Amino acid sequence: MNKQNILIDMSTILKNYKQNKLSQIDFQSVTLSPNEKNILIVLANNEMSTPAAIADILGVSKALVTRSIKALADKKLISIQVNPDDRRSLKILLTENGEELAEVCRQVRQDFISQLTNGIAAKDLNTFTEVLTKMLSNL
Numbered sequence: 001m002n003k004q005n006i007l008i009d010m011s012t013i014l015k016n017y018k019q020n021k022l023s024q025i026d027f028q029s030v031t032l033s034p035n036e037k038n039i040l041i042v043l044a045n046n047e048m049s050t051p052a053a054i055a056d057i058l059g060v061s062k063a064l065v066t067r068s069i070k071a072l073a074d075k076k077l078i079s080i081q082v083n084p085d086d087r088r089s090l091k092i093l094l095t096e097n098g099e100e101l102a103e104v105c106r107q108v109r110q111d112f113i114s115q116l117t118n119g120i121a122a123k124d125l126n127t128f129t130e131v132l133t134k135m136l137s138n139l
Contacts, residue, residue, distance in 0.1 A: 007135075014116075021108050030075055030101070035060065035068045037105070040077065040094075044102030045109065049092045050083065077101060 019034060032040070035058075042054050051069060055062040069092055072078045077098035083089040094102055117125055 018112065021112060030077070032075075033068065033071070035064060036072055039065065039068050039072060040098065040102055041105045041109065043078065043092060043094050043098070044105050050089050051092065052089070054092070072098070 038058055039054055042057050043049065046053075046057065051062055051065045054069075055065045058065070069078065069080065073080050076095055079093050079095055081091045081093065083091045120128075
């Protein structure tokens with residue numbers, strides 16, 4: 001593999017692998033778009049809960065996140081509340097049903113990370129994380 005393309009190739013492979021794993025999850029007869037699944041995963045794994053923060057993490061438009069949040073609320077998987085710290089923004093919270101699905105997503109994520117890092121020494125993972133962090137800060 002060409003050194004210059006390895007990060008792009010890895011990114012594509014990881015994205016496709018993640019989407020494949022997500023498509024295998026039984027979402028309890030709830031039909032979810034890929035973006036709705038991604039939002040559930042973000043909410044399951046991050047403390048932030050505003051549409052803008054979700055859009056930043058996913059690298060998608062706030063408009064797409066807003067549409068998906070409405071759909072998730074209609075499906076009773078999340079609740080939308082006015083942020084008490086900033087009444088101009090919204091807080092997105094998982095409902096009980098959403099939390100159940102989020103737990104499944106957490107487990108899939110953990111299994112994915114375990115498979116991805118299997119056989120790699122902690123020292124090597126730390127070095128990789130440091131280098132990747134520096135690369136991201138260059139953007």
